Amino acid sequence: MTSHQHPTEKMMFQLTLRRRGISDQAVLRTMEEVPRELFVDEADREGAYRDTALPIACGQTISQPFVVAYMTEQLQLQKKHRVLEIGAGSGYQAAVLSRLAGQVLTIERYRKLADTARARLEKLGCHNVEVMLADGLNLPANIGPFDRIIVTAAMEQLPENLVDRLEVGGILIAPVGPHQGVQTLVRLTRTEAGINRKELVEVRFVPALPGVAREL
Ligand code: SAH
Numbered sequence: 001m002t003s004h005q006h007p008t009e010k011m012m013f014q015l016t017l018r019r020r021g022i023s024d025q026a027v028l029r030t031m032e033e034v035p036r037e038l039f040v041d042e043a044d045r046e047g048a049y050r051d052t053a054l055p056i057a058c059g060q061t062i063s064q065p066f067v068v069a070y071m072t073e074q075l076q077l078q079k080k081h082r083v084l085e086i087g088a089g090s091g092y093q094a095a096v097l098s099r100l101a102g103q104v105l106t107i108e109r110y111r112k113l114a115d116t117a118r119a120r121l122e123k124l125g126c127h128n129v130e131v132m133l134a135d136g137l138n139l140p141a142n143i144g145p146f147d148r149i150i151v152t153a154a155m156e157q158l159p160e161n162l163v164d165r166l167e168v169g170g171i172l173i174a175p176v177g178p179h180q181g182v183q184t185l186v187r188l189t190r191t192e193a194g195i196n197r198k199e200l201v202e203v204r205f206v207p208a209l210p211g212v213a214r215e216l
Contacts, residue, residue, distance in 0.1 A: 012049070013049040022066070022070065022073055023073075030072070030099045033099065034095045034096050038123075040056070053067075063092070063093060063152060071093075071150055071185070074185075078100075079102055081148050082103045082148075083103065083146060084165065085105070085149075085151075086153060086174075087208065088117045089113060091118070091129075097129075102128065104129040105129075105143065107131075107135075107136045107139075109135055109209065137210050138161065139159075144164075144165035145167045148172070149162065149172040151175065152175075152205060154208060156176070158176060172187070174186055179207035184201075186198070
C-alpha cells in the first residue's frame with residue numbers, strides 16, 4: 001500500500017495500539033496496512049499516525065486510531081459478514097472494515113463527506129464497500145439485515161429501526177449517551193433468546209443528527 005510516512009511513526013502506531021490492549025493480529029495488521037494519511041486533510045498528514053482524532057470537512061472528525069481498532073476488534077469480523085456502518089466520515093473505519101469483512105455498507109448524512117469517502121475507497125481498491133447518502137437514525141426500509149453494525153456517531157438512544165436490522169448471532173457496537181461530553185460504548189448481541197447488552201468503555205464521538213444534511 002502507498003505510505004508516505006516515516007517508518008518509525010508506523011512502528012510507534014502499532015506499539016501504541018498493542019500497549020492499549022489491542023491483541024487481535026488481523027486487526028493490528030489491518031491498522032498497519034490502511035494508510036490513514038490518505039483519510040485526513042492534507043494539512044494533517046504529518047500527524048496522521050498519532051493516536052488522536054482529527055478534524056475533517058463539515059465540522060466532523062476522523063476517529064482516534066485506538067477507538068477504530070478497539071471497535072473493530074469488538075466486532076469479531078469474519079470474511080462472510082455483511083457490515084453496516086453509520087457515519088462514514090472520512091471513510092477510514094470503512095476501509096478497515098472492508099479488509100476484514102465480506103461486504104460493507106457505510107452511511108453518511110453529508111454529501112461532501114460521502115463523495116470524498118467513496119472516491120478514496122475506490123482508489124484504495126476497497127471494492128466491497130458501498131457509501132450511501134442517507135440518515136442512519138431513520139434507515140431506508142430496503143437495507144439489511146446485517147451480521148455486524150457499527151455506529152460511529154453518538155446516539156442518545158439506539159433506534160429500534162436500527163437494532164431491528166441485526167441478524168441472530170449479530171453484534172452491534174455504538175456510542176450511546178449525551179451529545180455533549182462522554183458516551184458509553186455499548187455492545188449488543190442478538191441471540192435466539194433476545195438482545196444482550198454490555199457496556200464497554202467511555203468514548204467521545206460527534207453527535208448523530210437526524211436527516212440528510214441540507215448543506216453540502
Ligand atoms: N467513521 C468515521 C468517523 C465518523 S464521525 C471515520 O472513520 O472517519 C461521525 C460521522 O457520522 C460524521 O461524518 C457525521 O456526519 C455522520 N453522521 C452523523 N449523524 C448521522 C446520521 N444520522 N446518519 C448518517 N451519518 C451521520
